[in-house]
Amino acid sequence: MLFPILSTGDDAAAQVAYLAASGSPDSVHVAFACPSKASRDYLIERIHIIRTWEGLSPTELDLRTPHQFLRLPGSAPLKPGGGWCYPIDEAGARITATAATMRADRAIRELPTLLTTAPAVVKVESRKKRGAVKSPQPRVSTATLDELPRIADDAAGDDVHDAAGAVDQPRAWRPRRPFTAQQWAILHHSPSEGYRSHAATAAAWVLWQYGLRSWRRASAWYRTCPAFVKFAARDDGGRAHWESIKAAATAYRPHDPAGDDLIRTVLTEISSWDDSTLVAAAYAVIAHRFDDGYGTDHRPIAWRDVALWLNVSHATAGRRIKALVDRGLLAISKPHDRATAPHAATCYSLSTPHPIYRTDVHHDLTQRGRKLAHPILHRIWGTLGHPTWSIWTHLPAHGPGTTTSELSAKSGLPPGTLSHGVRRALALLEQSGLAVRMGQGRGTRWLRGPQSLAGASDLCGATAHSTQLAWTITGEREAWHAPTVRQSMSIRQRLRRGARGSRRPGAPVRPAHTVRLRRNLTASRVAGRSATIPREDNVPP
Incomplete structure (x- = not known):
């Protein structure tokens, strides 16, 4: 039960301030820090839902009041057979007192200074209701102190930048829809021999629809949910199965015949442009945005999206988007408004560019529909x-x-x-x-x-x-x-x-021949330090 509660705290932008094994068998204490009252209310509501669907009693999954306290590290329970309380990490491994103190200090320091409420605390007991689904993870008790605010958890962690496609993309925080009864049943279904692959695939689609995209977040569900028992026992823990689900989901393209006709016309036009930089930019926005089957009107395109697609700076990407607008390939349908919609990019509609830009040059753009397969989109x-x-x-x-x-x-x-x-x-x-x-x-x-x-x-x-x-x-x-x-x-x-x-x-x-080969160089301030680099690939000063 530990992982679903930690995942719920992640959804509520709450950060773990305290996590310890209580000393009682199969019992864990958790304290969260929430950045706002709305975040705290959402977390409490989700914990009640988890308690209901798991069939747990209030003592097995306990939300503590401001006048109730959690056991501190070094203490022991009064019940017979109890052990010493000690801090642990999210994987259940024991950590030092210094690491636990730093975790709590970071949580308190990152809380908004204007909040006056206190962090939430959670306690989980070991007793389990008959018939409840057995979880490989220890059961967790969750207590919430109403006076302490919980701090926003960095959902991506320090490894967010290891690879662009290995983690969930950052987005404005919003509460996810809770799992339905049917989805919980799929995740906690114990399949019989011969049906385990079907059960794991159905459960993986539930996680994908819930919003999980990276293996880092999906792996814990593979370890804890009975539906994944077949793949969790493998050496990779089920990662190959998850990657196959992810590949199938990202490759899905609904059929849009009207969009296909327009895209074919536009590709024919840009294949005769003599400006290779704009040909690449046009092909990138078509392949990554308009050729996904979801229409060619009112599609968001951010400068940094184009920068990642073309491996250039966001300033260079912005100039190329503007050039495509000037040529008539893109039409602004909804401009970015920082005041009313600060998290929404400018929306564009695809249109046929003016024929005056045709030349005798011909570019081969026939590999449409296989995103990232065309050499023009290679990072080099x-x-x-x-x-x-x-x-x-x-x-x-x-x-x-x-x-x-x-x-x-x-x-x-x-x-x-x-x-x-x-x-x-x-x-x-x-x-x-x-x-x-x-x-x-x-x-x-x-x-x-x-x-x-x-x-x-x-x-x-x-x-x-x-x-x-x-x-x-x-x-x-x-x-x-x-x-x-x-x-x-x-x-x-x-x-x-x-x-x-x-x-x-x-x-x-x-x-x-570096003596003869000269390039247009400029001293630019990039990523907090000065370097002499080509203006084309970096942010101008």
């Missing part, structure tokens, strides 16, 4: 530049090769030198292993290199830059959507510490 082009992608697509894989002038005619770029045009793009591709030069002088010809895009990304720093960008943007969104000012400032401080402790990924690789 955010570092090398999307004009470099246009050159790379026209390089032959074998044969006599192609010349600079031929590449210039196909891409719409000037032949240029080592500082601009096709020649500069070829130099960057050659340095990354994506292009091979044959011959010298007027006999120079070019072939596609043996290096893969993933290997070239690691070589030129695009992978490291993408990871750092996702880490920063996720933290910025967490800070913006934090339920309290204190929690927002705590996340900002964590971002600054992370920026100081990590080195900025290097600028795009340069060819050996």
Whole structure:
């Protein structure tokens, strides 16, 4: 029972201030700190619902009043057979007194200063009603002190930035819908042999519909709910099963024939644009937002979304969105209003751009519908530049090769030198292993290199830059959507510490002729420190 209560506290933006094994068999004490009265009321209501559905008595899942107290570490129960009380972590492992004190101190310090109510406390006894579902976790008693406020819990934790897709995306706090009776029955159903896979799949869909997205949060449900008994016993604890459910859910696209016709028309138009940066931006917003089957009107697109899709800064992404609006591909249907809807991004509708932007250049955009599969969306082009992608697509894989002038005619770029045009793009591709030069002088010809895009990304720093960008943007969104000012400032401080402790990924690789190859550099303030970096991939000063 411990995990459902801790998860409920997470939903209520409440932080654990005290967690200890009481000394009685299978009994745990929990104290929460809530950032607001609404959060506290929601938590108490959810605990009553859990008690009802689990069939527990008020003594087995006990909400304490302000005049009742919890046992402190070092004390022992008066009942026979009881042991010493000691603090534990959320996994049930014993922790030191110092760690427990720091946890409580952090909870109290992060409480809003204007709140005068006190934190909530929970007590869980070991006795269990007959017929109740047995849980692998110890049963928890929850007591709530009405005078102490509970503090907002950082739901994502310190590992939120480890990988962009491994955690739940930050959002404005709002209470989730409670599980229905049918959903609780699915989670706590004990399947017989031959039906365990079906029961686990049904329970996993319940968790997905509830709002869980990361394995970090779903893993505890796999360990505690009887429906997952088949996969919980495996070496990975059921992670492969959860990832398959997640992949199926994220790949689902409802059928929208009207949207398909418009998207085909728009892709035909942008495939003849000569600006590769805008072609990439247009394809990204179509693949990630408008081609998901949920319509092409009134869809939210944030600058930081485009920044993650293209591996560029949010300022660069904002300029590209504005350029798409100027060309008529995007129409603003609902502008962002910081006063009335601070957590809602600007909404756009997809429209057919004006035909005056057509040229003789042709880009292959036929892999529509397979998000992230098209090479134009690879993270390396955010570092090398999307004009470099246009050159790379026209390089032959074998044969006599192609010349600079031929590449210039196909891409719409000037032949240029080592500082601009096709020649500069070829130099960057050659340095990354994506292009091979044959011959010298007027006999120079070019072939596609043996290096893969993933290997070239690691070589030129695009992978490291993408990871750092996702880490920063996720933290910025967490800070913006934090339920309290204190929690927002705590996340900002964590971002600054992370920026100081990590080195900025290097600028795009340069060819050996660095004397001739010049780039437009500017000294910018990025992630709390000064660095000389390309303006294209970073926030301007």
